[in-house]
Amino acid sequence: MGRIERALEHANRKPTKEREKSVDNSAPLAISKEQAEVDDLGIDIGKLTKIELDSKRLFQQHRVIMNTQDSIASSAYKILRTRVLQRMRSNGWQTLAVTGTCPNEGKTLTAINLALSMARDVNTTTVLVDLDLRRPTIHKYLEHVPRYGVLDCLNDRATIETAMVCPGLERLGLLLNSEPVESSSEMLASPKMAQMLTALKAGENRIVIFDMPPLSASDDVLTFGPLVDAVLIVTAEGVSQHQTLAQARELSRDMNIIGTVLNRSSDSTSSYYYYA
């Protein structure tokens, strides 16, 4: 069978019924076998543990946009995704750290929604990693406590493949964390972390998104910044202070900032700038 036929076949087989809860890897995924083969070099999303997420609930509780319910917001994330992907693709970047200037900017949510939006792009496999080691929160947003987390991987208690889960969206893998640690920057600087990074981004069309703490909270981003290809800074209207923004600028001068996001904007029309 040709690739196209196979894709078509898959498309026909796309389930409209509810996906059954299963723990094993047997549920069919969107990635074609060929692609999965290619991914053998890296982590095979298809082989990850599947988890069920109640998208409606997650939206109502945590504003996680899994489906395109909120048209305005989701189209904003779509624009974000497009621009980010464009930039990353044209530069060959694969890893993106999402950070902010201060807490409560909605940086984690942005990372999550961005990842979810990216997952809808057929040409990309996305991995979202909760790298806010001191205060991991992605699992709270998704209401799923992982069996194994980032820490376990760093401590060699589990492999990445076992720790990662797939939330029912093809082309999206999640590496969560439920145990906060204090010595976050040391861990980030460890060789194990570098190894993990390599493993995670292996594969063609792979984008890895790291959810990181704000620049002002710790030096995690400073430590990890050199290891990633790009950094996205999230700011929030009414939350981020001018001062902190200026500080963040200073801190991030040596980093490759792919761009910024203004979150919680009260503009009725979403205004965006053409990035020159």
Next chain:
Amino acid sequence: MSDSDSKELTLEDYKGILARRWRVFSLVSSALLTIGVVIAFGLPPVYESSGLVLVEQQEVPEYLVRSTVTGYADERLRVITQRVMTRDNLLQIRDAHGLYPELTDTAAQNEVKRNVAVEVVQSDVLLSQIGRDDGTIAFTVTYGHPSAETAYEVDTDLIDLYLEENQRVRSELAADTSEFLDDQARGLAVEIAAMEEKLAIFKRDNADSLPELSDLNLQLMDRTERDVETSEREIRALRETITLLESELAQLSPYSVVLDAAGNPILGPSDRLKLLQRQYLQLSAIYSQDHPDVSKLRREIEALSSQTGSAGINREALEIELVARRDELGAARDRYAPNHPDVLQLQRVVENLQQAIAMAPPASASTNLADVAPPDNPLYIQKQVQLEASKIELSASLGRQTQLRQRLSDLESRLMNTPEVERQYQLLSRGYDQLVSQYDEVNQKQREAQIAMNLEAQSKGERFTLLESPLMAQLPASPNRVAILLLAIIIAVAAGAGGVAIKEATDSSVRGARDVETYLEIPPIVTIPNIYTDADIKSQRLRRSALIAAIVTWLGLTSIFVVQASA
């Protein structure tokens, strides 16, 4: 600091600010607005009654017309007001109308005073009202009170007070003035009388030296001097005449010569007597009294003496002769020895004379040779008469001269005194004039005061007339609710805006993509709007409802309050 560097706010920015800060604005402005409404409608109304009193003046000095009349009027009005607003009067009003029962006397008195307004009506306004602008002034007396009726009654009483006070004061004042002036006049009159007395005395005492007489005195002096000259000339002439006459008389015999047939003069008995007396004198010196010639002479002299009635032997002549001879004797004794024939002769003469004297009858009153026999020479007599006449004239002239001289010195002294007299006189005169002029002044004032008093008595002088009597007010004069409300609205809006401005100014958080670009130096790729969950929407709706409910409640309460207050 809250927006871009350029500080210019676009419409978008304003919308954003409004959306963000409407709560602050609403809170602040509604709070203030509520307060405003409460004040506007909560304040008790004050009703005012006002009366217009006209002050008519009979005479206004020229320099007090137009603009200065008001100033003058203000001053006078203030004085009158002070007299009316006495403690007694105010308390009386308070008692009469039962005002401010909860306040003490002092507080009540102050409260009444505080609610009274007395104002001069501007002259141009007056002109339009009464059509006159000749120096009349008018003032209004206004009283304010929460009750319209009370305001009206109190105002009426106050105006009555003013009218009464005016009447009383002016009568008193006129009477006082009159009395005072009377005293003054009396005092001055006394002084003037005294001064007149002094002047009279002075004039009397210095009658001659009065300055007004000095001319006359000069003239008199002149004339007197001339008179003196004339009299001197007269005297000289008379003296000459007398001398002449005397010399002529000396040459004339007092007796006219009677010639006998041979042409020899015949001696009359008086003449004979004189001759015999002469002979006797001679013989008495030479012979003693016993000598027959001497005795014969003596007998003849006595016979003639009894005949003519004139004196016989002239004792005096004898004595004179004796003295002369004695002198001679003395001289001779000195010169010669006592037994010199001259000495002896003179001795004999002295002895003889002494004898003769012893025998002579006592001396008679006047034995002037010239009186012995009356002269009968007509020429002699004529001359003698002339002489007498001249002598009389001379003495008269001398007398007159003395008189004139005296008079002259008199006049001189008069004239010399004149300057001093003049000075003193002028002093007195001036004093007198001053008194007189003062007196005149006082009299003038007295007349004026009298007129004023009379005018007052007839009520035709300056008086207060009630032009417009107070009315009971229908509507309260204050507070101006609408104005307060408007003001409250303005303040509320302003304060609200102020609050917003402050909030905005102190807000240093990111607003809009521009801020991100400014501070982070990287414009956002995208702005992600707020994501609204169902819960969000619900709570928004809830809040909106609550807000509407709050507004409605607020409006309702306010309306109720307003309606209640207006009722």
